Amino acid sequence: MLFTDLIFVFAFLPIVTVISLFDRSAEYKNLVLILASAVFFSWGRPALILLLFSTAFADYLFGLGAASENKPLRIISTAADLLMNLAVFVVFSRNWLFDKGNIFGKLEFLSFSEKLIPIGVGFYAFRGMSYVLDVFRKRSKPEKNPFCILTYMMDFHLMFAGPLVRYDEMRDQLRTRRVDWSDINDGISRFVLGLGKAALLAPAFSRLASVGMNFKDLTAAGAWLGIVGCFGSLWWAFAGYNDMALGLGLMNGFTYPENLLPLRLKGYVKGIATGFNSTLCRFFSQNTVSQKNKPLNFLTVLLSSLLVGLWYVSELNFLAAAAFFGVFIGLENLFLKKFFDNKPPLMGNIYTILLSFAGASLLFFNSFERFKQWLLALVGKTSFSDNSALFGVVRENWVLLAIGFVGALPLFTDLFGRLGKKLSSSGAGYASLRLVKTAATALILCCYTVSAYQLLK
Amino acid sequence: MNDDLNFKLSAASRKDRSENPDRQEESLDLVMSEKGLVSAESQRRLSSEKEIDDIIGQFSGMTTQDLTEAEETPEVEEIPVYEELPQEVEETPVYEELPPVVEETPVYEELPPEVEEIPVYEELPPDVEETPEQVELPEVEELPEAEELPEIDETPAEDSAQETPSDKMLDSLAFDSLKGKYDFINLSILTVLVVFIGLTFVFMKQTRDENKTKFSIKTLSSGEYSSYITEQYNSDLPMEKLMTQAEVVIKHLFGASDLEFVDYSTKEPPDGPVDDDTADDMAIADDPVSSETVTTTLPETTTSSGTTGKIPQSFDVSKADDPAESGDNVFTGRPIKTTTSRVTTTLELPKGTEDTTTKEVIFDYP
Numbered sequence: 020m021l022f023t024d025l026i027f028v029f030a031f032l033p034i035v036t037v038i039s040l041f042d043r044s045a046e047y048k049n050l051v052l053i054l055a056s057a058v059f060f061s062w063g064r065p066a067l068i069l070l071l072f073s074t075a076f077a078d079y080l081f082g083l084g085a086a087s088e089n090k091p092l093r094i095i096s097t098a099a100d101l102l103m104n105l106a107v108f109v110v111f112s113r114n115w116l117f118d119k120g121n122i123f124g125k126l127e128f129l130s131f132s133e134k135l136i137p138i139g140v141g142f143y144a145f146r147g148m149s150y151v152l153d154v155f156r157k158r159s160k161p162e163k164n165p166f167c168i169l170t171y172m173m174d175f176h177l178m179f180a181g182p183l184v185r186y187d188e189m190r191d192q193l194r195t196r197r198v199d200w201s202d203i204n205d206g207i208s209r210f211v212l213g214l215g216k217a218a219l220l221a222p223a224f225s226r227l228a229s230v231g232m233n234f235k236d237l238t239a240a241g242a243w244l245g246i247v248g249c250f251g252s253l254w255w256a257f258a259g260y261n262d263m264a265l266g267l268g269l270m271n272g273f274t275y276p277e278n279l280l281p282l283r284l285k286g287y288v289k290g291i292a293t294g295f296n297s298t299l300c301r302f303f304s305q306n307t308v309s310q311k312n313k314p315l316n317f318l319t320v321l322l323s324s325l326l327v328g329l330w331y332v333s334e335l336n337f338l339a340a341a342a343f344f345g346v347f348i349g350l351e352n353l354f355l356k357k358f359f360d361n362k363p364p365l366m367g368n369i370y371t372i373l374l375s376f377a378g379a380s381l382l383f384f385n386s387f388e389r390f391k392q393w394l395l396a397l398v399g400k401t402s403f404s405d406n407s408a409l410f411g412v413v414r415e416n417w418v419l420l421a422i423g424f425v426g427a428l429p430l431f432t433d434l435f436g437r438l439g440k441k442l443s444s445s446g447a448g449y450a451s452l453r454l455v456k457t458a459a460t461a462l463i464l465c466c467y468t469v470s471a472y473q474l475l476k
Numbered sequence: 477m478n479d480d481l482n483f484k485l486s487a488a489s490r491k492d493r494s495e496n497p498d499r500q501e502e503s504l505d506l507v508m509s510e511k512g513l514v515s516a517e518s519q520r521r522l523s524s525e526k527e528i529d530d531i532i533g534q535f536s537g538m539t540t541q542d543l544t545e546a547e548e549t550p551e552v553e554e555i556p557v558y559e560e561l562p563q564e565v566e567e568t569p570v571y572e573e574l575p576p577v578v579e580e581t582p583v584y585e586e587l588p589p590e591v592e593e594i595p596v597y598e599e600l601p602p603d604v605e606e607t608p609e610q611v612e613l614p615e616v617e618e619l620p621e622a623e624e625l626p627e628i629d630e631t632p633a634e635d636s637a638q639e640t641p642s643d644k645m646l647d648s649l650a651f652d653s654l655k656g657k658y659d660f661i662n663l664s665i666l667t668v669l670v671v672f673i674g675l676t677f678v679f680m681k682q683t684r685d686e687n688k689t690k691f692s693i694k695t696l697s698s699g700e701y702s703s704y705i706t707e708q709y710n711s712d713l714p715m716e717k718l719m720t721q722a723e724v725v726i727k728h729l730f731g732a733s734d735l736e737f738v739d740y741s742t743k744e745p746p747d748g749p750v751d752d753d754t755a756d757d758m759a760i761a762d763d764p765v766s767s768e769t770v771t772t773t774l775p776e777t778t779t780s781s782g783t784t785g786k787i788p789q790s791f792d793v794s795k796a797d798d799p800a801e802s803g804d805n806v807f808t809g810r811p812i813k814t815t816t817s818r819v820t821t822t823l824e825l826p827k828g829t830e831d832t833t834t835k836e837v838i839f840d841y842p
Contacts, residue, residue, distance in 0.1 A: 063706060
């Protein structure tokens with residue numbers, strides 16, 4: 020079951036939300052969340068939910084061990100938990116490594132069918148790891164209530180695109196939280212907005228990317244529009260799933276941190292790269308980056324970037340992109356940031372845009388030959404010139420593409436934000452704005468329903 | 477001494493009584509004891525006059541000098557002795573029972589019926605339009621030029637622009653109530669929409685009993701039952717035609733679409749989770765595979781026997797690995813530039829021709 024499935028939006032979610040409102044206590048809501056998560060993870064898949072329960076309980080025990088005053092016990096508990104979660108991550112999230120002919124091909128018995136793999140194992144394993152590491156490093160107190168740990172680990176809201184919530188950020192909310200009508204309203208609005216981003220905007224950009232980046236007849240316009248399509252589809256899919264996660268959390272009384280930060284040029288390449296999955300980047304940087312001296316800082320930043328790349332996809336192009344960003348983030352920490360701070364802002368903006376563009380484009384090419392072909396097509400060095408299919412896709416989706424393009428750029432989001440604030444200064448303006456927003460949300464829901472329906476038929 | 481003492485006591489008592497008129501009837505002894513002074517009996521035991529004077533002074537606030545002055549007063553009033561009043565006994569009053577009150581319904585005289593008198597108005601004289609007399613206006617002298625007024629600073633004074641904390645609080649309360657109102661409207665609309673669509677999908681479904689899976693622990697634990705529920709839900713969705721028409725409308729909203737002329741359905745890969753498991757799906761594959769089924773009515777063509785007839789054609793366009801080949805499309809005459817398309821189609825020749833077998837034609841289609 021996915022967040023964008025009709026059965027989830029119109030059956031599972033309303034039933035779970037209504038049941039969770041029967042009682043106001045946090046304990047009741049936690050119980051409902053655990054049961055709902057168990058159903059969600061095991062939907063259509065065998066009962067591997069027992070694996071999740073057992074690893075959650077193991078994280079609870081290792082967390083208590085990591086907080087003990089006996090230093091060897093602390094180290095052993097932390098190391099055991101890291102090994103356990105890494106094993107779960109590699110076996111389930113990177114199960115293709117155990118296929119015949121791959122790195123771990125000798126352990127072919129660990130190669131499962133996709134049906135056996137629980138959803139969102141990557142975020143799940145790293146959530147357990149982050150809890151025990153925080154306890155070991157004394158950033159967080161150990162949790163003595165296993166029920167709270169189980170709720171934190173099993174929370175299905177955080178399974179698809181995060182955020183990677185730390186236990187301390189949820190500790191108080193697990194024990195006491197209230198759900199008002201305004202929270203449910205904010206939650207459902209945000210969830211529907213996320214649906215629109217993931218189910219309407221992302222596929223439009225994906226269609227543009229698939230037509231534009233067709234290497235059998237790659238045109239110059241196709242190279243430019245295709246890469247825009249690649250960025251857009253990745254951006255809006257991730258943004259959509261994040262909004263859905265945060266919306267689900269609000270409906271349950273949780274306030275999760277924002278995982279996708281708006282594009283801002285003033286943070287340079289570091290701001291762009293770390294804003295994409297900010298909670299995951301923060302986890303790796305807190306646990307690997309050293310601030311002792313500059314050379315060590317550069318190396319640990321590079322290591323942290325490579326780990327992020329490995330976490331996403333263990334393929335060469337992702338690792339290349341991660342290394343690219345890691346090098347420039349390290350250089351910014353060393354001297355580049357200070358250099359551009361003392362120069363006109365335009366210089367820094369050009370540097371940020373060009374390098375982010377170049378680094379992110381590495382994500383979309385499986386081989387260097389393709390990357391080279393694309394680079395040449397960008398400057399017009401291509402023998403193909405038929406853009407009819409490309410312009411046909413643009414013509415059929417121009418409204419969605421325009422909304423996606425405008426919505427991603429900070430210039431327009433700031434403009435709309437200021438316009439909204441100005442309208443909200445008066446009662447009539449605020450009323451009009453809210454009614455327009457409600458109408459737009461209802462329209463998004465209807466469009467999503469039709470789109471998802473047609474995909475099934 | 478006793479006489480002197482009694483005199484002094486009586487003087488002090490007079491003073492006290494004058495100050496406290498309510499205590500006029502109290503005996504001297506009682507007054508003395510209340511004032512905390514020695515009792516009447518014990519004061520007789522006092523030997524020195526001075527001690528007595530001190531006590532009396534404390535009692536009356538009078539100094540010794542005052543006391544000596546009081547001694548010189550010739551008049552001696554006798555302290556009246558009052559008889560004890562009998563104790564008042566409260567007698568509970570006994571009331572006679574009152575006769576019950578009988579409400580008498582008032583009887584009103586019948587008023588004469590009101591007669592509406594039609595008012596009679598005097599006839600007004602007819603309106604006479606008076607033509608206004610033309611009045612000759614005096615000549616207007618040219619007014620002197622107005623002096624330039626100093627520019628008024630339109631910026632509000634600082635004092636008036638500053639809101640008081642109470643104004644700010646009122647504004648925030650008003651905003652909160654407005655926000656709550658529109659939050660409720662938003663929530664109601666979205667909830668009704670979700671519930672309506674959900675119930676429609678459940679209660680208006682087209683039930684099909686193909687391959688019904690029984691509910692059991694085995695099917696539940698293996699995920700078979702939940703897969704069956706999902707398949708049933710997705711396949712039994714109602715209002716197919718309505719949804720198709722809605723899709724046409726929505727595609728027009730999203731951009732220019734040719735669905736009026738060409739009816740096609742494109743099956744795109746479903747949206748997957750953007751996490752580490754499927755993030756590589758976002759990367760562009762070398763050979764993206766997509767299949768299209770296009771149905772179109774073609775113009776009339778001539779067959780080998782010379783007779784004309786429409787040949788309805790359906791072909792499956794699937795992208796393959798072969799490189800593009802250029803050529804002319806026999807149906808539309810457009811030059812073909814295709815990427816990796818290969819079309820296989822079956823042409824069914826009309827009856828009456830010599831060759832009625834089906835021919836398989838392979839050609840490239842853009």
